[in-house]
Amino acid sequence: MRVLLLDADRGVVRTLEPELNGNTELHAAQTLSEGLRLVSQSQWDLILLDADFSGGGLELLGRLHGDSSTPVVLLAQNPSMDLAMEAIRQGAHDVLPKPVPRGRVREILLGIEEVRRLRPLPQDAGDESTIVGASQGMMAVYKSVARAAASDATVLVLGESGTGKEMVARVLHSRSRRARGPFVPINCAAIPENLLESELFGHEKGAFTGAIGRRIGRFERATGGTLFLDEIGDMSLALQSKILRALQEREIERVGGNSAVPIDVRIIAATNRDLHGAVAEGRFREDLFYRLAVVTLTLPPLRERGTDLDLLAGHFVAHYAREHARPVRAIAEEVFSALRAHPWPGNVRQIRNAMERAVVMSDGEVLLPQHLPPDILHPPSSRGAAEEPGEMPLVTLEEMEKRMIRRALRETQNNLTMAAERLGIHRNTLRRKIAEYAIEH
Incomplete structure (x- = not known):
């Protein structure tokens, strides 16, 4: 196994060497530049990181954890509860005092070998709709969601099919001041064009054949909450125009109606389409695009x-x-x-x-x-x-x-x-x- 020590104290190497068996290589870096070079150029089974390394061990810990799956153990001269909790939150495999307790590194390496053969399941799995991920791309998404959720700004969520756009929309709603209101989703590509307008805006009795009574649409049902317009890139230009008017005027008209109905909803839209290309080709209204893209979140594909x-x-x-x-x-x-x-x-x-x-x-x-x-x-x-x-x-x-x-x-x-x-x-x-x-x- 290969172990990398990031510590300016050369004496730590002499302390650790007797702890390792003949099958384990120990490499050390005393400077940040040397450490980053070794991290990027080689594969490591374990990284030991001094909490004071280059004046920012915790910051480097988060970076190392986000870039790879290599376990990182934080070494601290005087570890405190706050330091340990923050280190674990940043992704540390463990936190050890300095000097390192005898036999502890060997135990960690044996544990890593065992985990590679049989990986235990997480203890707190949550439900299937929980957003999971620690990659740099997902961390950027988390930060954007945290900032956007606090406002009522319209959000456009982009990403390939299956990347979790509706899950992100639900989190935006649940963390907003509208969380007590309803979350109303509608898949604009799954409803026939001739029915979609009625689904969105509702209709009055007699508006068309089969309209035997008034129907409240998704905009009105989402009052006080959030309306999620999924696959909005598949919507016709005619309906795009009506969506734009609803966003601008904050009111709608039911199909067959002649009076405006005020609305109080937050709009979150999503699509797996290239909306920039659709705008250039005249298939999507440019003014609607900019109305929707007040905040844009792009979800990375799994690959x-x-x-x-x-x-x-x-x-x-x-x-x-x-x-x-x-x-x-x-x-x-x-x-x-x-x-x-x-x-x-x-x-x-x-x-x-x-x-x-x-x-x-x-x-x-x-x-x-x-x-x-x-x-x-x-x-x-x-x-x-x-x-x-x-x-x-x-x-x-x-x-x-x-x-x-x-x-x-x-x-x-x-x-x-x-x-x-x-x-x-x-x-x-x-x-x-x-x-x-x-x-x-």
């Missing part, structure tokens, strides 16, 4: 969010294990390897569905690769590729289970107790499966 993929997988597995009463308590590292190899065109929505399916298909305390959907295990780009020598095609759950048992036995030198723990099953269950599959060990 650009780095280790957020691992966080989301753990979050959804924990949530669905609880919802479906499944015994899953940990995720095998091979699962994360398979997830990282997938492009995730459907973004957060796709990984949420994949993890729910995996939990439902699981049969033990550990989520294994064979529980993942086939399109994740065998993405289209890799189908038909040559198998590794000696490996059988991964086509059935039975064959995947055989492979995982053989691997566990091989990595534990045929120790049934350790292999069973690695697989998350009882030792007797492992014995039965070995006999059932006629596995030699």
Whole structure:
């Protein structure tokens, strides 16, 4: 394993070296520039960071945590409760006093090795609508949401399909002064054009065939709260004009009506379309675009969010294990390897569905690769590729289970107790499966 120490005190190296075994490399940097160079140029299993390093260890801690998944342990001469709490909030793996207690770094390294084999689920998974992520892109989104939520400004949320635009809209509403009012969503692309105007503005009795009574539209239903216009980029120019008037005049007219109805709503709009391009092509009104884009939030696609993929997988597995009463308590590292190899065109929505399916298909305390959907295990780009020598095609759950048992036995030198723990099953269950599959060990 490779450990990087960021500390201006050269004596710390002499203190730590006896703590490390022959398989561990210790590298040290005494200056910020040297430390950042080493961090960017190499892969590390653990970073030890002095709280006073270059006058801002905590600031560097947040940066290191946001840029990679490498565990960072903060070292402090006189650690306090406030320092420890802030360090953990910034993403620290642990906080240790200086001089470092004997054997503590070795324990942390052993723990990191174990976590890589079996990663435990988060203890507090929240619900499936919780926004999860610690990447730089998502941190920027969080800051913008925090600032925008406090105002009544119109917000335009941009992002690919499945990135969580409605979830962000709900957070904006829940953190605003309108939180006690209703949150009224409408998907402008899911309702036929001839019905969308009535859905938005309502209609009077007799306005058209079938209008047997007055109907209150989404604008009026959102009074005192927030109206979320999803997929607004698919709206016709005629309706865009009426939306613009509603935003400018703060009033609407019901279909078939002849009097203005005042409205008190906050508008949040979202689209996965390129609105700049649509404006240039005359498919979207420029004046409406600028009315909507008072505040613009752009959600990054999952493929650009780095280790957020691992966080989301753990979050959804924990949530669905609880919802479906499944015994899953940990995720095998091979699962994360398979997830990282997938492009995730459907973004957060796709990984949420994949993890729910995996939990439902699981049969033990550990989520294994064979529980993942086939399109994740065998993405289209890799189908038909040559198998590794000696490996059988991964086509059935039975064959995947055989492979995982053989691997566990091989990595534990045929120790049934350790292999069973690695697989998350009882030792007797492992014995039965070995006999059932006629596995030699």
